[in-house]
Amino acid sequence: xxxxxxxxxxxxxxxxxxxxxxxxxxxxxxxTSRMQYPANVRLVKFPCTGRIxxxxxxxxxxxxxxxxxxxxxxxxxxxxxxxxxxxxxxxAAFRKLLEFIGVDLQxxxxxxxxxxxxxxxxxxVTELTERVRAMGPMREFKDLALEEQWSGSLTTPELQEAYExx
Amino acid sequence: xxxxxxxxxLTALLQALIAAGTRVVGPRRVAGILLYEPLITxxxxxxxxxxxxxxxxxxxxxxxxxxxxxxxxxQLTLQDVDPASFPQTVxxxxxxxxxxxxxxxxxxxxxxxxxxxxxxxxxxxxxISLACTSADDACFCTAVGxxxxxxxxxxxxxxxxxxxxxxxxxxxxxxxxxLEAHAGLFSEPGAVQPLPLAQPQTLSFDLKKIKAWLDEHxxxxxxxxxxxxxxxxxxxxxxxxxxxxxDIVDEGSEKSxxxxxxxxxxxxxxxxxxxxGHNPRDFQPKRxxxxxxxxxxxxxxxxxxTLCTGCGRCxxxxxxxxxxxxxxxxxEKKANE
Amino acid sequence: xxxxxxxxxxxxxxxxxxxxxxADGTVAAVVGYTMARRKGSxxxxxxxxxxxxxxxxxxxxxxxxxxxxxxKAKKELPREGxxxxxxxxxxxxxxxxxxxxxxxxxxxxxxxxxPCVGVLGSTLQPSVELNAETVADKCxxxxxxMPQGADFVPTVALPASPALEKKYAVEIARLEAMTPAERxxxxxxxxxxxxxxxxCRQVCPFCFCEQCLCDRNKPQMVEGTPxxxxxxxxxxxxAMHLAGRCAGCAECERVCPMDIxxxxxNRKMSRELKELFHSEAGFEVREKGPLxxxxxxxxxxxxx
Numbered sequence: 191x192x193x194x195x196x197x198x199x200x201x202x203x204x205x206x207x208x209x210x211x212x213x214x215x216x217x218x219x220x221x222t223s224r225m226q227y228p229a230n231v232r233l234v235k236f237p238c239t240g241r242i243x244x245x246x247x248x249x250x251x252x253x254x255x256x257x258x259x260x261x262x263x264x265x266x267x268x269x270x271x272x273x274x275x276x277x278x279x280x281x282a283a284f285r286k287l288l289e290f291i292g293v294d295l296q297x298x299x300x301x302x303x304x305x306x307x308x309x310x311x312x313x314x315v316t317e318l319t320e321r322v323r324a325m326g327p328m329r330e331f332k333d334l335a336l337e338e339q340w341s342g343s344l345t346t347p348e349l350q351e352a353y354e355x356x
Numbered sequence: 357x358x359x360x361x362x363x364x365x366l367t368a369l370l371q372a373l374i375a376a377g378t379r380v381v382g383p384r385r386v387a388g389i390l391l392y393e394p395l396i397t398x399x400x401x402x403x404x405x406x407x408x409x410x411x412x413x414x415x416x417x418x419x420x421x422x423x424x425x426x427x428x429x430x431q432l433t434l435q436d437v438d439p440a441s442f443p444q445t446v447x448x449x450x451x452x453x454x455x456x457x458x459x460x461x462x463x464x465x466x467x468x469x470x471x472x473x474x475x476x477x478x479x480x481x482x483x484i485s486l487a488c489t490s491a492d493d494a495c496f497c498t499a500v501g502x503x504x505x506x507x508x509x510x511x512x513x514x515x516x517x518x519x520x521x522x523x524x525x526x527x528x529x530x531x532x533x534x535l536e537a538h539a540g541l542f543s544e545p546g547a548v549q550p551l552p553l554a555q556p557q558t559l560s561f562d563l564k565k566i567k568a569w570l571d572e573h574x575x576x577x578x579x580x581x582x583x584x585x586x587x588x589x590x591x592x593x594x595x596x597x598x599x600x601x602x603d604i605v606d607e608g609s610e611k612s613x614x615x616x617x618x619x620x621x622x623x624x625x626x627x628x629x630x631x632x633g634h635n636p637r638d639f640q641p642k643r644x645x646x647x648x649x650x651x652x653x654x655x656x657x658x659x660x661x662t663l664c665t666g667c668g669r670c671x672x673x674x675x676x677x678x679x680x681x682x683x684x685x686x687x688e689k690k691a692n693e
Numbered sequence: 694x695x696x697x698x699x700x701x702x703x704x705x706x707x708x709x710x711x712x713x714x715x716a717d718g719t720v721a722a723v724v725g726y727t728m729a730r731r732k733g734s735x736x737x738x739x740x741x742x743x744x745x746x747x748x749x750x751x752x753x754x755x756x757x758x759x760x761x762x763x764x765k766a767k768k769e770l771p772r773e774g775x776x777x778x779x780x781x782x783x784x785x786x787x788x789x790x791x792x793x794x795x796x797x798x799x800x801x802x803x804x805x806x807x808p809c810v811g812v813l814g815s816t817l818q819p820s821v822e823l824n825a826e827t828v829a830d831k832c833x834x835x836x837x838x839m840p841q842g843a844d845f846v847p848t849v850a851l852p853a854s855p856a857l858e859k860k861y862a863v864e865i866a867r868l869e870a871m872t873p874a875e876r877x878x879x880x881x882x883x884x885x886x887x888x889x890x891x892x893c894r895q896v897c898p899f900c901f902c903e904q905c906l907c908d909r910n911k912p913q914m915v916e917g918t919p920x921x922x923x924x925x926x927x928x929x930x931x932a933m934h935l936a937g938r939c940a941g942c943a944e945c946e947r948v949c950p951m952d953i954x955x956x957x958x959n960r961k962m963s964r965e966l967k968e969l970f971h972s973e974a975g976f977e978v979r980e981k982g983p984l985x986x987x988x989x990x991x992x993x994x995x996x997x
Binding site for chain 2: 729730731732734735736737738739757761762767768769770816817818820882883885886888889890891892894895896908910913916917918919920944947948950951952
């Protein structure tokens with residue numbers, strides 16, 4: 191029997207960038223094992239976490255993600271030997287950059303989830319979803335995407351009106 | 357029409373315009389630099405410095421939307437921008453070197469194709485310029501046939517006076533209309549003494565001679581010497597009051613997005629890069645040559661004037677110290693040989 | 694000794710050396726600085742004949758990092774023979790990085806080092822005197838003013854460095870003390886000025902890609918238009934691509950016509966990478982930077 195789905199005011203959009211060998215397989219296992227986890231997460235599959243460019247994370251936020259998860263094989267288990275070691279360094283650096291420009295790092299989660307860890311996948315996704323839900327929508331990037339460079343800043347009501355008319 | 361306007365009354369004029377819902381744009385400090393930006397209150401106006409970017413963006417924004425598209429199922433909806441929604445605007449504190457560039461842009465944007473976006477904004481804008489009282493060694497307006505009190509492009513021109521306040525002279529119907537609409541703020545000019553005007557150090561170029569040399573020297577080895585140092589950024593073109601190249605791009609997804617027009621520059625490698633992979637201007641000196649040719653030959657051929665007002669912004673801001681006045685001096689020297 | 698006396702001695706020595714190496718065929722060309730039209734101004738120049746060597750100068754307005762002219766992004770320089778290049782110690786760090794990234798070969802360079810007491814922060818008015826107010830922020834934090842490992846360095850005694858406030862350190866600390874929302878609005882205001890002239894990219898010795906990711910539109914990872922969204926993405930991508938490589942010549946910040954404090958991002962990243970991976974750019978020729986290598990013991994406390 192399914193539990194009645196709890197209703198929420200805000201359903202966050204979570205984008206998960208995962209490697210195909212470990213985390214994708216882990217998420218697949220969670221599915222085939224009929225484990226329940228929030229449907230807020232949308233998976234994007236990559237060959238390896240080493241292929242995940244920080245710009246993908248930016249793009250996800252710009253296109254409306256409220257939270258981003260990056261997940262791959264545990265250290266030592268990479269299908270390509272060292273992809274996740276490189277990713278680990280890159281994301282350690284990228285987090286610092288995002289923090290410095292004012293992004294709340296609570297919206298960004300990194301994890302190692304193996305093909306056998308369906309339970310951990312459920313746990314990671316549930317925790318991130320609930321945390322982001324509590325934080326509310328990610329406004330910053332969406333507002334930026336809407337903002338126009340239209341002869342300087344949109345500071346007057348007339349400009350705003352003209353823009354809205356567009 | 358010739359009137360006098362005190363500094364207090366200038367503030368009152370701007371206040372009245374803002375209160376009446378007119379968009380007032382003037383030099384205002386934004387994150388450390390001076391830009392022509394909409395003013396919320398008149399006291400944001402800064403008049404003693406040349407803004408970092410020119411006034412062209414009041415008509416030709418850095419980036420603007422041309423249309424929006426949305427696809428739902430098989431249904432595609434296009435939405436045009438309604439230029440009628442562009443606000444009535446008054447530009448204030450425009451430097452003569454910026455104002456003089458506006459007719460230069462007018463000629464291009466109303467030539468074989470009438471650019472609605474530019475022209476509608478232009479029609480809704482009244483330009484109050486301010487005669488210039490300070491120049492540095494990058495300024496050369498007089499050398500390209502203009503002057504620190506050049507009225508070209510201005511609807512109303514303010515000249516700062518020795519005892520404070522301004523002399524206000526209208527140079528168009530829009531200027532007269534502004535004077536008449538706010539007649540209470542202007543007074544009859546007394547025996548006034550204007551502040552001494554700016555004195556640029558570079559006093560004149562023989563633009564005819566320079567053009568004649570350019571006519572003959574598309575291929576010339578001196579271009580290499582002039583522009584080997586150019587690193588190919590768009591800094592000079594973007595701060596230029598008269599450069600007007602733009603690119604158009606669709607941005608968004610297959611579901612929805614916008615078509616946008618934004619500044620482009622002939623210094624970029626990508627500017628002439630063909631889809632085939634061929635690039636006719638494959639070498640930086642060729643791109644820089646185009647900059648000089650366009651400003652002092654092609655534009656002159658087409659519209660009978662020069663595409664440079666001597667504001668000196670490109671001279672001050674070039675990352676590698678390319679000095680267009682120095683380049684012109686060099687060309688003039690060659691032309692005299 | 695004043696700055697002028699030091700730099701005029703440096704200039705004299707550079708001219709003599711450039712003339713010598715051009716004349717005896719050691720180098721095919723020398724990249725250096727020469728005077729420009731405005732009082733006190735300087736600009737990069739490429740010389741190929743010994744008799745041209747007298748055009749070379751050195752002054753506080755010789756701000757450019759000439760290393761950019763040696764990268765494959767710049768195709769205007771002679772490609773054959775050894776190239777002589779005039780570098781300050783900050784510029785030399787860029788050369789060291791380029792050698793490490795196999796962009797240059799040491800034996801194809803003839804490095805003329807400049808004993809440096811600092812250059813101007815801005816050349817809007819190139820004739821201003823070099824002093825504690827006008828000196829570039831990077832020079833305030835510089836502690837190697839004698840280029841190490843150059844082929845030629847003029848013998849000039851430099852006075853002790855004055856103790857100046859380290860502006861980047863202070864500014865980074867100020868930003869770090871803010872809330873994320875405050876930092877976000879600070880950077881948005883700065884990035885809103887960006888007009889995508891790409892001067893920061895074009896002068897950077899490390900931006901030598903034949904085609905920049907940000908110039909591509911299939912796929913378009915970064916919006917090319919100068920709008921708030923694309924501006925932010927561009928500056929983050931830039932900072933990320935330079936992380937672990939940028940040695941702090943601060944050319945990006947100097948050339949920004951909109952005065953965006955770009956080097957703050959680079960300095961912040963450099964500090965973080967030093968802390969995380971004990972790695973600093975520009976000191977030794979190394980094959981791999983901190984983000985191109987790894988250690989199995991790297992910190993992963995941020996990963997679940």
